[in-house]
Amino acid sequence: MKIAVISDSHDNKDNILKAVSIINKRNVEALIHCGDFVSPFVKNWFNELNSPIKKNFYGVFGNNDGDKLFLTQNLGQICKFAENGHELILELEDKRIFASHMPKQQTIEALANSGSFDIILSGHTHSLSNKKLNNGRLVVNPGELCGYLTGKATFAIINTEKMESEIIEL
16 A cells, blocks of 8 residues: 655645645545644645545644544545544554654654554654664654755655655645
């Protein structure tokens, strides 16, 4: 299974649409957004996702997602938000996945070493991190889709069969 991972899109319409186009072309089957969508109207751009991906579109809130109620009502029509909004735990293709916008580094390390999760995803820092640990676990921060802080707009596509993560730069 191919899973796209986005974080920190911060209302960047052009980059969201570019990423959605690539995701659609690459036969991705699921999308996880690690927070900081920002405005509820981003639904208009994520609405361009192919129908099968919309059925497997998951997200968590970030620290810049101000109107969580309207985000849930609007974007929530196509995106399944984590129950508590901040920590997503799910299983896709027999892979246990944890996603959160801004977990502490100690939390990420503990989760990776616990054996409870195969894939640990985060955002917030706008810093790209793509690690495959000795125990086979993936720890990925896809960087920032917006490209505002680093000048690089990036996201990831994870292949769960190979347990590899490819970083895509727009």
